[in-house]
Amino acid sequence: MSSSLINTVTPEMIKRYNRPGPRYTSYPTVPVWNHGQFSEKYADSLYQEGLKDRPVSLYVHIPFCRQLCTFCGCNKYITGNKQKAEEYLSALDNEIAGVAKFLRSRKKLAQVHFGGGTPTYLNTDQLERVVKMIVSRFDVIQDGEWAFEADPRVTTNNQLEALYKLGFRRVSFGVQDLNRDVQKAINRNQTVKQSWQTLTNARSLGYTSINLDLVYGLPLQTHQSFCKTLEEVDKMRPDRLAVYSFAFLPGMFKSHKRAIKEKDLPSPEEKIQIYLEAIRFFSESGYVMIGMDHYALPEDELALALKNRTLHRNFMGYTTLHNMAQIGVGVSAISDFGDSYWQNSKDLDQYLGESCNKKLNPRRGIQLDKEDLLRRELIETLMCHGEISIPDFETRYEINFSKHFEKAWTQLEKFDQEGLLKLNSRKIDLTPIGMLFTRNIAMPFDRYLTESSSMNFSKTV
Numbered sequence: 037m038s039s040s041l042i043n044t045v046t047p048e049m050i051k052r053y054n055r056p057g058p059r060y061t062s063y064p065t066v067p068v069w070n071h072g073q074f075s076e077k078y079a080d081s082l083y084q085e086g087l088k089d090r091p092v093s094l095y096v097h098i099p100f101c102r103q104l105c106t107f108c109g110c111n112k113y114i115t116g117n118k119q120k121a122e123e124y125l126s127a128l129d130n131e132i133a134g135v136a137k138f139l140r141s142r143k144k145l146a147q148v149h150f151g152g153g154t155p156t157y158l159n160t161d162q163l164e165r166v167v168k169m170i171v172s173r174f175d176v177i178q179d180g181e182w183a184f185e186a187d188p189r190v191t192t193n194n195q196l197e198a199l200y201k202l203g204f205r206r207v208s209f210g211v212q213d214l215n216r217d218v219q220k221a222i223n224r225n226q227t228v229k230q231s232w233q234t235l236t237n238a239r240s241l242g243y244t245s246i247n248l249d250l251v252y253g254l255p256l257q258t259h260q261s262f263c264k265t266l267e268e269v270d271k272m273r274p275d276r277l278a279v280y281s282f283a284f285l286p287g288m289f290k291s292h293k294r295a296i297k298e299k300d301l302p303s304p305e306e307k308i309q310i311y312l313e314a315i316r317f318f319s320e321s322g323y324v325m326i327g328m329d330h331y332a333l334p335e336d337e338l339a340l341a342l343k344n345r346t347l348h349r350n351f352m353g354y355t356t357l358h359n360m361a362q363i364g365v366g367v368s369a370i371s372d373f374g375d376s377y378w379q380n381s382k383d384l385d386q387y388l389g390e391s392c393n394k395k396l397n398p399r400r401g402i403q404l405d406k407e408d409l410l411r412r413e414l415i416e417t418l419m420c421h422g423e424i425s426i427p428d429f430e431t432r433y434e435i436n437f438s439k440h441f442e443k444a445w446t447q448l449e450k451f452d453q454e455g456l457l458k459l460n461s462r463k464i465d466l467t468p469i470g471m472l473f474t475r476n477i478a479m480p481f482d483r484y485l486t487e488s489s490s491m492n493f494s495k496t497v
């Protein structure tokens with residue numbers, strides 16, 4: 037995206053579009069899923085998956101962290117009590133055993149992702165145990181994607197080495213912001229040296245894909261201060277970068293309410309300037325923008341998938357893998373079987389209790405109907421490619437597009453007049469400016485979103 041295009045984003049546009057809205061890592065979004073006890077239905081779904089021949093993508097949630105970063109919106113549990121982690125590993129073992137049992141046939145495992153919290157909160161023996169729990173129950177395919185998230189402040193070279201030996205080749209490090217004042221405001225002191233050192237260690241061990249996470253819109257962050265962070269991060273030259281918009285949710289997270297002062301947050305105008313600066317900066321330094329908040333080096337497979345239109349999006353973000361049964365294990369973990377979503381309890385003690393009793397017990401779930409599947413595919417295509425072929429959807433879903441989405445169509449015409457997209461009877465084509473507001477453009481296709489339900493989400497800018 038060129039600087040001149042960026043200059044066409046007006047303050048009025050920002051005002052109009054900066055409203056709460058989903059990030060669409062799933063559709064329907066999590067808040068509309070049903071609550072209840074779904075042991076039997078989930079077991080049944082796993083059984084159905086076992087009969088299908090799709091490979092598995094396994095997400096393992098490790099919720100522990102040593103210290104609370106006050107901006108954090110993840111499902112985490114702050115503790116120094118190592119016993120809790122031991123208890124957790126037993127529960128995890130029971131859950132993975134249960135999942136494997138209900139899958140019936142032994143499944144091929146194509147992708148493993150350890151997320152958190154901080155997976156490297158666990159020591160090398162514990163990490164090895166988790167891997168053993170997995171490989172003893174699945175057939176690990178060669179060249180599968182094994183990835184983990186790690187906090188450079190607590191990740192040792194020993195851990196990186198152990199995880200490499202266990203088959204991990206991808207790692208994602210949290211950086212957020214390198215400015216000391218911003219770090220103080222989010223209770224996360226992380227020196228530039230710590231980030232550099234951990235990344236260099238990973239690289240020299242042979243990790244082939246290294247991602248860094250940054251967050252824009254944090255307290256005390258300014259356009260100028262973030263530019264310095266960008267310059268420093270660019271010198272590290274990670275393969276991928278995620279630059280997330282700070283999801284400030286004081287109604288949902290106590291630490292946001294108590295520790296983040298609203299007056300310290302950049303104004304919406306400054307926040308979008310920071311965002312646009314990141315786009316300009318990384319585009320000029322040779323990264324390819326992937327969707328709304330990711331960047332990759334041109335030779336990275338995400339960049340190639342974008343070019344070849346084989347890019348997909350799921351709970352873990354953008355991916356090249358498709359048509360897998362995604363199984364989530366651990367507290368708050370989500371499973372996606374294509375036509376149903378499930379989420380484990382978000383409460384650690386409840387999760388521990390249920391898994392220790394050898395019970396699988398997702399607490400939320402939703403079965404998708406044909407209309408949901410259509411809308412999900414539309415939203416995913418918009419998020420990944422910024423382009424919809426109308427005849428393609430009309431043929432496959434047997435609909436008259438403009439009639440079926442009559443209300444959304446009126447909204448699309450407005451977006452067209454405002455220069456966010458080009459609309460005709462065959463195509464919806466987002467303009468480069470429209471790509472900045474993809475979440476807003478996807479929202480009219482969300483049949484569950486109402487003015488009040490949208491308030492549960494962070495703002496789109």
Ligand SMILES: C[S@@+](CC[C@H](N)C(=O)[O-])C[C@H]1O[C@@H](n2cnc3c(N)ncnc32)[C@H](O)[C@@H]1O
Nearest residue numbers: 107108109152153185186187210249280282283
């Ligand atoms: C599980 S953490 C990464 C691993 C490790 N715990 C760490 O912090 O280094 C996942 C990432 O989510 C992002 N994140 C967390 N809370 C967020 C929020 N409220 N808004 C936007 N991004 C957030 C951060 O960039 C963070 O690195």
Ligand code: SF4
Nearest residue numbers: 101104105108110153
């Ligand atoms: S940002 Fe990472 S380290 Fe910090 S509390 Fe969240 S999960 Fe833990």
